[in-house]
Amino acid sequence: MEEKILELFGKKLKVINIGLESFAESLKEEGVDVIQMDWEPPAGGDAELASLLDSLMD
Amino acid sequence: MAKKVVIDENNYYDSVTLMSISKDIKGMEGITEAVVVMATPHNKELLENVGLLTDEADNASPKDMVIAVEADSDDLAEEALAGVEEALEAKASGGGDDEYRPRTLDSALDAMPGANLAVISVPGDYAKKEAEKALNKGLHVMLFSDNVPVEEEIELKELAAEKGLLLMGPDCGTAVINNKPLAFSNVVSEGNIGLVAASGTGAQEVSTIIDKSGLGVSQVIGTGGRDLSTEVGGMEMLKGLKALAADDSTEVIVLVSKPPADEVVKKILAEVDKIEKPVVVNFLGGNEDLFEGSKAIYSSNLEEAALRAVALSEGNDYEAKDFTIPEEEVAKIVEEETAKYSDDQKYLRGLYTGGTLCDESMLILADELDALYSNIPLKPEWALEDNAKSQENTALDLGEDEFTKGRPHPMIEPYTRVERVEVEAEDEEMAILLADVVLGYGSHEDPAGELAESIKDAKAKAEERGGHLTTIVSVCGTDNDPQDLAEQTAKLEEVGAIVMPSNAQAARLAAKIVQEIN
Numbered sequence: 001m002e003e004k005i006l007e008l009f010g011k012k013l014k015v016i017n018i019g020l021e022s023f024a025e026s027l028k029e030e031g032v033d034v035i036q037m038d039w040e041p042p043a044g045g046d047a048e049l050a051s052l053l054d055s056l057m058d
Numbered sequence: 059m060a061k062k063v064v065i066d067e068n069n070y071y072d073s074v075t076l077m078s079i080s081k082d083i084k085g086m087e088g089i090t091e092a093v094v095v096m097a098t099p100h101n102k103e104l105l106e107n108v109g110l111l112t113d114e115a116d117n118a119s120p121k122d123m124v125i126a127v128e129a130d131s132d133d134l135a136e137e138a139l140a141g142v143e144e145a146l147e148a149k150a151s152g153g154g155d156d157e158y159r160p161r162t163l164d165s166a167l168d169a170m171p172g173a174n175l176a177v178i179s180v181p182g183d184y185a186k187k188e189a190e191k192a193l194n195k196g197l198h199v200m201l202f203s204d205n206v207p208v209e210e211e212i213e214l215k216e217l218a219a220e221k222g223l224l225l226m227g228p229d230c231g232t233a234v235i236n237n238k239p240l241a242f243s244n245v246v247s248e249g250n251i252g253l254v255a256a257s258g259t260g261a262q263e264v265s266t267i268i269d270k271s272g273l274g275v276s277q278v279i280g281t282g283g284r285d286l287s288t289e290v291g292g293m294e295m296l297k298g299l300k301a302l303a304a305d306d307s308t309e310v311i312v313l314v315s316k317p318p319a320d321e322v323v324k325k326i327l328a329e330v331d332k333i334e335k336p337v338v339v340n341f342l343g344g345n346e347d348l349f350e351g352s353k354a355i356y357s358s359n360l361e362e363a364a365l366r367a368v369a370l371s372e373g374n375d376y377e378a379k380d381f382t383i384p385e386e387e388v389a390k391i392v393e394e395e396t397a398k399y400s401d402d403q404k405y406l407r408g409l410y411t412g413g414t415l416c417d418e419s420m421l422i423l424a425d426e427l428d429a430l431y432s433n434i435p436l437k438p439e440w441a442l443e444d445n446a447k448s449q450e451n452t453a454l455d456l457g458e459d460e461f462t463k464g465r466p467h468p469m470i471e472p473y474t475r476v477e478r479v480e481v482e483a484e485d486e487e488m489a490i491l492l493a494d495v496v497l498g499y500g501s502h503e504d505p506a507g508e509l510a511e512s513i514k515d516a517k518a519k520a521e522e523r524g525g526h527l528t529t530i531v532s533v534c535g536t537d538n539d540p541q542d543l544a545e546q547t548a549k550l551e552e553v554g555a556i557v558m559p560s561n562a563q564a565a566r567l568a569a570k571i572v573q574e575i576n
Contacts, residue, residue, distance in 0.1 A: 019178055019180045041183075
């Protein structure tokens with residue numbers, strides 16, 4: 001059950017940052033491989049439209 | 059008075075970036091209010107509260123930015139708007155225009171094959187969706203977002219468990235994985251003590267004390283603040299515990315949380331009993347009786363948990379001490395401080411940026427005091443009538459919602475606390491000011507500097523009144539933190555603050571002084 005977690009402990013961190021840019025900036029300063037996503041609320045922030053989009057994607 | 063509200067359609071920026079711009083604009087000459095936010099329902103309420111919600115703003119969507127200013131004149135308001143535009147342009151072009159920013163998780167994974175961790179800090183409404191996508195792609199997740207409903211937390215943690223992945227959160231602000239600080243964490247030496255923590259600042263205090271003792275940390279696994287609730291049942295803490303038990307680099311384990319419900323404590327202790335490695339537990343003031351017969355090593359505060367772990371790691375016996383500085387030095391401080399008070403001075407005011415540190419202090423102080431008022435009181439009868447006004451002995455968690463409406467957390471932007479120091483400084487009955495300074499990534503670049511200025515002024519005010527203000531601070535940090543522990547400590551000592559080696563010792567010193575006063 002723990003294998004994937006132990007695997008993470010043994011590897012170099014490669015981070016996808018979704019949200020606050022400052023987190024990615026800090027990680028870069030620390031020398032961590034990080035990619036910042038260009039995230040925006042989906043469907044213009046319309047929750048109903050977003051869930052419709054979801055069911056299309058599934 | 060002029061009000062101007064402009065909508066910048068389809069231009070999304072995160073809240074921390076926008077709050078920083080708002081703060082700068084508000085500081086401009088003749089500007090009484092400046093709110094730069096995305097048009098979410100919550101932010102619309104905020105705008106309404108300051109009288110800046112126009113129809114246009116009300117009709118905007120969360121993808122639209124609202125730029126609202128109130129100024130002494132039309133011209134000044136226009137200047138403010140121009141200032142915002144400039145700041146946004148600088149952000150847009152300065153933010154690494156060569157950098158590719160993928161818009162979907164799939165394209166992110168294409169750009170970074172071998173990605174193994176997603177750090178997610180989107181608004182709570184969207185958090186579950188993003189975390190789910192990440193888990194389904196086989197990524198471990200650190201979920202900083204809060205305001206995620208408990209049902210969603212449970213669903214996410216069940217999905218993570220199915221896949222054998224970490225779901226650190228929601229509301230997880232601190233984790234150190236493979237010696238790399240994530241979100242709000244410190245640069246701590248590498249070593250063989252592993253932590254699993256439901257409290258971010260709790261993890262920070264324990265890990266930095268371990269570092270100050272010359273030892274190090276293998277992993278700090280965050281679980282999110284609500285993990286040990288009855289509903290969630292400690293799912294992530296149990297997972298973290300099992301992982302550290304199996305991890306070759308971890309020899310000693312420390313668990314940190316605010317007091318969980320009894321049934322959850324029993325579950326955790328049952329798991330601890332299956333583990334060979336020593337497990338030190340700090341449930342901050344929880345029920346010690348439940349530990350009877352368990353292998354788990356009970357500790358009554360964060361410092362004790364850290365020092366017990368250090369002793370176990372070194373193969374030494376743990377020696378309980380009130381202070382790690384010589385007793386004579388402590389006695390001298392108490393004598394010197396109490397000699398200078400005026401007759402009016404009798405109360406203590408604790409102003410904290412870390413909620414767990416406030417809790418820890420309150421637990422220590424409550425033994426000495428008849429009452430200790432707070433916005434997070436130990437007893438219901440100690441709740442402040444008005445959070446804006448301290449009563450007798452008071453300790454505040456300035457990171458709580460009631461103090462952070464529309465403002466960044468005081469660890470990011472110290473001015474919330476600085477403002478409160480100024481208020482307390484007017485109270486001639488205050489004798490002691492107690493505070494925490496938290497360093498590390500995520501924190502402000504100079505928290506001690508900002509606080510030191512306000513301490514200097516407060517002390518001067520007390521002297522003007524013929525008295526003396528005792529200021530006791532602890533600095534939660536390491537020499538390798540971006541802010542540098544030694545430098546931050548020096549700034550505080552320069553203005554006459556007494557810097558203690560830990561939050562617990564700071565509270566104990568304050569308690570001794572209060573004893574003397576009474």
